[in-house]
Amino acid sequence: MxxxxxxxxxxxxxxxxxxxxxxxATTATIVWTVPVGSAGDPIGDLGAGESNVLSEIILRGAGDRTSREFSDALDRLGVQRATSSSGYAITVSATCMAAQTEETLQLLCDMYLRPRIEADALEASRELALQSLGSLTDDPQHFVSIKINEIAIPAPFNQHGYGSVKGLNALTPESLHASWKRRCRPTGSIMGVAGAIDPTKIRDLMERLLEGWRGVSVEPKETASASRGSIYEKQVSSQTHMCLALPSPREADDASLPHRLMVRVLGGGGMSNRLFSEVREKRGLCYSVGMSYGCGRDRGLSTIYAGSTPERASETLACIRTELARMGQGVTEGEFTRAIIGLKSGIVMGGESTMARAAALAGDLFRRGHVRTLAEVVATVDRLTLAQVNEHAAQELDPKRIDEGALAVVGPGPL
Amino acid sequence: MxxxxxxxxxxxxxxxxxxxxxxxATTATIVWTVPVGSAGDPIGDLGAGESNVLSEIILRGAGDRTSREFSDALDRLGVQRATSSSGYAITVSATCMAAQTEETLQLLCDMYLRPRIEADALEASRELALQSLGSLTDDPQHFVSIKINEIAIPAPFNQHGYGSVKGLNALTPESLHASWKRRCRPTGSIMGVAGAIDPTKIRDLMERLLEGWRGVSVEPKETASASRGSIYEKQVSSQTHMCLALPSPREADDASLPHRLMVRVLGGGGMSNRLFSEVREKRGLCYSVGMSYGCGRDRGLSTIYAGSTPERASETLACIRTELARMGQGVTEGEFTRAIIGLKSGIVMGGESTMARAAALAGDLFRRGHVRTLAEVVATVDRLTLAQVNEHAAQELDPKRIDEGALAVVGPGPL
Known part of the structure; x- marks a missing residue:
């Protein structure tokens, strides 16, 4: 390395x-997060969906460039970019040839500091937001993930962010300008840059480009704890889609690493985990089954998804619950060794690109408050022991904790 | 570079x-393709879906290892792998730390040359195949892509490969063993390896591991030309999903590069193409619209997908058709320059990983019959001129050719 x-x-x-x-490296990647997320959107009719619309509209013209001129300017630099919005933030990720880094940064500053937010751009953006809101049920696998978040995460972080019809219709260019100015502030904003670049030059450039940008963004606070329990949505689909969720350690907790390893053995890392083997391979109960660990700054959530035929859905769920309980007894030494190898090779194989490094820098700063080199991350994995994992598994998956899990089902009939 | x-x-x-x-490089990637694709499957009740089941079952035990032992062995080496099946082939892609390349190759040889194909593995694999066949309509965006292929591609290459209920139920361990032996042959098989490795050592190892593997696979032939025209499937979805397809140059044709550039300007490469701008950005007609160019050994197909509300579906289609016709008049110099930059930076940014290089080696050998270095690919792009692109666009998108396109629609009502 x-x-x-x-x-x-x-x-x-x-x-x-x-x-x-x-x-x-031949390239550089910039990952820039600003604290404008759906959990901070106005509630319901007042403007739910605001940050989703903002993440679309800031691409449509900035500074002295129209929408078309702005995207042409990025294209002339060969910048590959994407924006996304989450409960906490809007994030832009941009990769370019290293020599173009400074010009790319100038354009991104225009986008965040001087978005145009014009009336015709709002009409088109709103229309799109209404469409994606209206078509959520067309993808039942995505829909069940929205439903599980609703009951497994505390409000307002449990919202899907697509907003509501009335909320979207309440947005005006003036309200969006005011919101952007109030919410898109430097304190709470994070940038990671990785590639063939000179740190001092980039820092000096950013000091200059961001001169005069001031203020603190107000962080959204929890307003209600997760309701948990279960939720069912009837849908005319050929499969029954189910999601089971358990509260889990947040990223900065020491327990996040043993938890990650346990999740890998139980339902992650491809085709040799326990759920894949028991539910899919041995019993052929469902085509897709897997577990993922969403590991945030303030909380974590482990989610098991399975899509099965309606006839075999109950057996699928029972089989998943059996495996959850069995995991309380821990993992074997062989499973532990293979999972450590898989975790480490995943970190190294995917981790060296400028895109992966810039995302890791921004993610670590947000979730942990400090950065880690790739070598430091690998060293942490090397220090993990089987005993730590099994102690964690026993504690995390005792029957009482499993009962606290939440269940969402989307399909032709309930379970 | x-x-x-x-x-x-x-x-x-x-x-x-x-x-x-x-x-x-720290890693090595192996991409290995064998000529067992759905176009060569037994027809209908005789065993349609055979190669899809084979691509699943060859992972379930090989040589002297059971299913579990085989996947544990790959995990101990830290191999990240995936198999896929297409009309022409089954492909395995495996990435490992470079030092593990030889051991990984030994395991992959077991998988292809000595698969176990046992009765209980077949039952579970068949069950999964029946489920994925039964749930095709649950993802209307995927379903409309299956429908467009049915009418836009000649038989038997137009089949979706999931098979039929009777075809899947006709498969037995004996029939699969016999098919595998007959179809998985070295002539027609292709392997690409890229990474920190010694070519002579790898070649010698493969000579040894494949000793005694002999024979030629019979290639499936076209049995009927594409029906074209249009097809509609009624479905209870909130969106209307549409696909428009045009026959296009195959990979080895000189026209494939100007075509690729034209597709990029019209509907590819992110958020600044004409379709995105006209259909989504200016009119807000649909959330997703884009064009892709499937560029094969024997034929090519360009496909435009859009998902819209039922009310705006006709306007969306009309707008797409207008843009297709307008493209017949060519691209501007600015569009050309930006698309060339985008094409080249895409090639360089994504192209240097061992995974990208191994896939490019195997893909070039199959589709072109020879390999190209990354520098050669970039040089070809550098030689392309605006005049070549516009000559191609005028020829490819004259009104008669556009009328020959095929249309598939999935949604609550026809267009």
Whole structure:
């Protein structure tokens, strides 16, 4: 593994900036997160869905460029980019040839600091938001993941972010301008840059480009705890889609690593986990079954998804519950060794690109408050022991904890 | 860009092997294709879906290892792998740390040359295949892509490969063993290996591991030309999903590169193409619209997908048709320049990983009959001119050719 050296700065206005120069890379990636997420949207009719519309509309013209001019400018630099929005933030990820990094940063600053937010762009963005809201049920696998979040996560972080018809119709160019100015602030904003770049030059450039950008974004707070229990949505589909969710450690907890390993053995990392083997391979109960661990700054959630025929849905759920309970007794030494190898090779194989590193820098700063080199992450995995994993499994998957899990079902009939 | 040097061998039995050593890489990737695709499956009740079941069952035990032992052995080596099946072939892609390449190759040889194909594995695999066949309509975006292929591609290459209930139920361990032996032959098989490896050592190892593997696979032939026209499937969905398809150059044709550039300007490469701008951005007609170019050995197909509300579906289709006709007049110099930059940065940014290189080696050998270095691919793009693209666009998108396109619609009502 190459030697790594990450520098972290706080820009005058309060933005955190982490930079990792990567020798021999041909590209650079910028991942920039601003604290404008759906959990901070106006409630219900007042403007639910605001941040989703904002994440669309900030691409449609910025500074002295129209929508078309702005995207042409990025294209002339060969920038591959995407924006996304979550409960906490809007994030842009942009990869370019390293020589184009500074020009790319200038354009991204226009987008975040000087978005145009014009009336005709709002009409088209709203129309699209209404469409994606209206078509949520067309993808039952996605729909069941929305339903499980509703009951397994505390409000307002349990919202799907697509908003409501009335909420979307309440948005105006003026309300969006005001919201953007109030919510898109440097304190709470995070940027990760990785690639063939000079950290000092990038820092100086950002100080200059962000001059005058000031203020603190108000963080949304929990307003209600998760309701848990179960939820069923009837749908004319040929399969029954189910999601089971358990509260889990947050990223900064020491328990997050043993938990990640346990999830890998139980239902992650491809085709040799216990759920795959018991539910799919031995019994042919369902085509898709798997477990994932969403590991955030303030909380974590482990989710098992399965899609089965309606006739075999109850047996599928029973089989999943059996495996959850059995995991309380721990993993074998062979499972542990293979999962450690898989975790480490996954970290190394996927982890060296500028895109992976920039995302890791921004993610670590947000969820842990500090950055880690790839070598440090691997070293943490090397220190993990079988005893730690099994102690965690016994505690996390005792029958009482499993009963606290939430269940969402979408399909032609309830379970 | 690093210096590249690809070596191509023909192993005694007839398999083509392309190897690209990559200095400084930590991993190696193997992409291995065998000529067992759905177009060669028994027809209908006789065993449609055979190769899909085979692609599942060859993972379930091989040589002296049971299903569990086989996947544990790959896990102990930290191999990240996936199998897929298409009309022409079953492909395995496996990435490991470079030091594990030889052991990984031994396991993959067991899988292809000595699969167990046992009765209980068949029962579970068949059950899964029946489920995925039965749930095709649950994902209307995928379903409409199956429907467009049915009418836009000549038989038997137009089949979706999931088979039929009777066809799947006709399969027995004996029939699968016999089919595998007859169809999985070295002539027609292709392997690409890229990473921190020694080409001579890999070639010698493969000569040894494949000793005694002999024979030629019978290639499926076209039995009927594409029906074209249009097809509609009624479905209770909130959106209307549509696919428009045009016959296009195959990979080895000189026209494939100007065509690729034209498709990028019209509907590819992210968020600044014409369809995105006209259909989504200006009119807000649909959330998803895009064009892709499937560019095969024997034929090519360009496909435009859009998902819209039923009320706006006709307007969406009309707008797409207008843009197709307008493209017949060619692209502007600005569009050309930006698309060339985008094409090249896409090739370089995504193209240097061992996974991308191994897939490119196998893909080039299959579709072109020879390999190309990354630098050669970039040089071809550099030689392309605006005049070539516009000559191609005028020829490819004249009104008569557009009328020859096929249309598939899935939704609550026809267009």
């Amino acid at each position: 190459k030697k790594q050296n990450i520098e972290v700065f706080t820009i005058a206005g309060g933005m955190k900036l982490a930079i990792e120069p990567i020798e021999g | 690093k210096k590249q040097n690809i070596e191509v061998f023909t192993i005694a039995g007839g398999m083509k092997l392309a190897i690209e050593p990559i200095e400084g």
